Amino acid sequence: MFGATYVVLAPEHPLVREITSPKSEIPNKDQIEKYINETKKKTERERSENKEKTGVRLEGISAINPATKEEIPIFIADYVLGSYGTGAIMAVPAHDERDHEFAKKFNLPIQYVIDPVTGDKQENPKHKNKIVAVVERGGELLTIRWPDELGGRLLIGGTANEEEDASITAEREIREETGYSDLELVEEAQETGHHSYFAFSKKTPTIAHCRMLHFRLKSDTRVPQKLEEDEQGKFSVEWVSKEQAVREIHDDLHQRAMERFFGIGCYTGDGVLARSGDFNGRANREAQRDIVNAIGGEMATQYRLRDWLVSRQRYWGCPIPIVYDPEGKPHAVPAEHLPWLLPTDVDFLPKADPPPAGKPINQAPLASSKELKERVTKIFGDGWTPEYDTLDTFVDSSWYFLRYLAPKDTHDFSDAALMKKWLPINRYSGGSEHTTMHVLYARFFMKALYDLALVPVDEPFTERYNRGLIMGPDGQKMSKSKGNVVNPDEFVEKYGADAVRLYLAFIGPYNEPRSYPWSLDGVASMRKFLDRVDRLFGKVNSGEISDSLNQSLARASVKVAEDGDRFKFNTSVAALMVLVNDLEALETIPKSALTQLAIMLAPFAPHLAEHLWTKLGGDGSSTALEVKSVHQQSWPAASITVASEAEVVVQVAGRKRGSLRLPREAGEAEVLAGALKIPAVTAALAGSEPKRVIYVPNKIINLVV
């Protein structure tokens, strides 16, 4: 507020209309009207494009800044939109990019009221007055190159003597550190940067209050440098390009100084208030409310809402139950004629012929339906016409999940008790281009319905998953024009639905939005895998499951289920493949092992799993006629028995040098003794004793040297 140095009204603001009315005596009325007319020609979109700022001052009138009580000028400018908020702004050019640009162009005062604060806050800091000087010669900046551990490249910095003017400090520091003495002060920043840090040598928490100055070197005149003892020979003085300086200087305040003088110039970050009357020294965010109260204002939240044009000239979308009478007036279709269904006798293709000159034509697909026209004529009479536009599909996708709970209810849009039971939806999953918008619209619908007390929760989804995108075999997004479209139906035809389904599960992690090229060999390899599974079922025996087979089954059971729960279907399938590899090593396979495999396979290859399950006669607990589906079985119970021995990896200095098989209960001393017998370990130790031993039981031992 204290930084507001002018006011801008949108050209279409009602107050502007008053000002330009015939009885107003504003001197540059013509100029203003001309600007307003020019603005009218632009769309909101054009006005929103980032280009050079334009505007006109309303001469003869001014505003009062309620915080500073100062008179400030009023402008109209098209970068302020009438449709947003109040259509009027206080402009703070020091802390807003657009205002800054405008102020620069119209030479308006820029008052900095937020001082940047950087670094980590320290307790009981020592305060120091410092400077940072940006010295420019041509396009180059004067820098000091310290060794990296002492700060690397920096601008000229220094500490002020008591009560000394910042420009005096700066000129002295430049002279003493670099020898350059013929300088011209271009600008001293109004604001002071505050940086908290630990002073290197003394370990003292410190806050530097830093003035920022911009100098131009007038000549290369140099005097001898005057360095402290500890500075001698430690750094070099270098001129570098602005780009290099920005890249290589990492100190926050030095960066800020360059941005201040060579960048946009305004400061959009947070900090402490300055030049703000009683509020000086307070954090800007936290003082906001108090400032607003002090000047008699009110805090208001401005929601960013724009009109949503929901009609589309498309077939896919709900038809709009509106009809027009012979005069063209719209009427709602009465309830007894609902639901208002989409016609099916529709021409989807765009009209080949251009419309006759000067004649509006309706190219919406619904306009080609004879049935829809007849329907309207029959119900409402001659001369009545239907609405041909349909609703944007976002309208229906914003609440279909509510309707799904009670799709046949002819009275209510959903079922209150069921909504209470099922909402909110646990997991929303969709493609990334779509989800941002959809989540926006669906949440908006939900919140509106919640305000109307029609739904029990105001947020529709608790978690959002982004799926990846399946690309063409060339790694490009599938498109007809690129000719890289893969039609899954062809693969279903050739390899079967199970193979395609399995491939889609295996192609990559479901919930990581990457792109997955459709590999032409991928589905074939899944079919091969399924063929291998099929062959296993020909090796059935009536024996018992061995211990090691039981372990294979148990590992698969746990892994497939766990990874399935976290939507990592690719590793679930991999775990099944590992199990199948294990089973293939056996001459014959106990029937009970195969039933377990069939159950685990069922979610991924439901058809083959059911086929094999039936062939085996189910789990044998019922007669063949009563066999229940594989999909009705419970998941195989896993009993992973802990092996009596564990493999312990031996590292020396964090690198693997070998491994040991030892009883699980072996203690650290025993593991260490075993480790020291490994030749590669003794070689890596090269005779020295391990300085420290990190032992993670039954997993790893690391000998630190």
Added chain:
RNA sequence: GCGCGGGUGGCGAAACGGUAGACGCACUUGCCUUAGGAGCAAGCGGAGAAAUCCAUAGAGGUUCAAAUCCUCUCCCGCGCACCA
């Protein structure tokens, strides 16, 4: 510009901070076969004869130990963009 994701072999990928590359594709070699877009066996990140060394976009940092955590940079995808 702002916001949200992501970057690991030739490819898709795997990896509670603890052996980088499981599983699969492609490829190589061999076996079997009248034949194979079938099957079986072995190999397969890079360098090296080997020991070993180097590798998870790049540069720093934290840690006994980093693909994984932190800082900065680059690249790719998506969304939004004069919204005060």
